[in-house]
Amino acid sequence: MRTNKKQYDRMVKGASPKSKVAKNCVWAFVVGGSFCVLGQILTEVYAEYMHFSLGDARQLASITLVGLSALLTAAGWYNRLARRAGAGTLVPITGFANAVVSPAIEFSTEGFVTGVASRMFVIAGPVIVYGTLASVAYGVILYVRARFGI
Template identity: 40%
Template sequence: MTPEQKAYLEKIKPLQPKTPYVLNAFKAFMVGGFICLIGQGITNFYITFFNFTEQTAGNPTVATLILIASLLTGFGVYDKIGQFGGAGSIVPVTGFANAVTSAALEHKSEGIVLGIATNLFKLAGAVIVFGAVSAYVIGMIRYLIKLFI
C-alpha cells in the first residue's frame, strides 16, 4: 500500500459509519431463533396431528421448511428477512432453499430447462457432492476405527 493510500484511509476513517456489531448479532440471533422456533412448531404439529415420533417428524419438517423458504424467496419476502437478520437467515435448511431458489429465479427468462433447471443445480450440485463425499470419508474413518478397535 502506498503512502498516499494510507493517508487517504486515515483521512476517511472518521467519516465512515460505525458497524453495529452487537445489534447485528442480536438481530441474527432473533431471526435464526425464530426460524428454528417455526421448525420446532412444525415438528410438534406433525407429532400431534399425524402421530409421528420425534425421529420420523424430522424429514417432513425439513421438507416443509424448504417449501416455505422457497415460496418466501419467490415472493421476495426472504430477501427482506435476510437484509434484516443477516446471518440469522442462513439457518442451514432455509438458507440453502433460498440460495437454490434465487439461482433458479435469476435465470427464469432463459426458459425452464436451460434457465431454471440448469441454474437450480449449480449451487445444489456442489453442496450435494461435497455432502456425499464428506459422508463417505467420515463413514470410512468410522468403519476403520471400529475395525481396529
C-alpha cells in the same frame, strides 16, 4: 502518486464504516431463533398429532420450512427479511432453500434446462458437495473401525 498499496490499505480501513455487529447479532438471534421455534412446533405437530416417528417428523418439519422459504422467496419477502436478519436468514435450512430457489427464479429467462435447472445449485451446491464429502470421510472412518476393530 505518493500513496503506496500498504498505506492505501490502511486509509481504506479507516474510511470504511464498520458493520453494526451488536445490532446485526440481535436481528440474527431473533429471526434465526424464530425459524427454529417454528421448526420445533412443526416437529411436534407431525410427531404427536399426525403420529410420525420423531425422525420422520423432523424431516417433514425441514421440508415444510423449505416450502415456506420457497414461498417467501417467490413473493419477494425473503430477501427483504434477509437485508436486516443477515445470518438469521442464512444459517437455518430456509437459507439453503432460498439459495436454491432464488437462482432458479432469476435464470428462468434463460430457459428451464439451461437456466433454471443448471443454475439452481450455483450458490447451494458447495454445501451439498462438501457436506456429502465430509460424510464420506466419516463413513471411511466408521468402516475401517468396524472392519479392523480399531
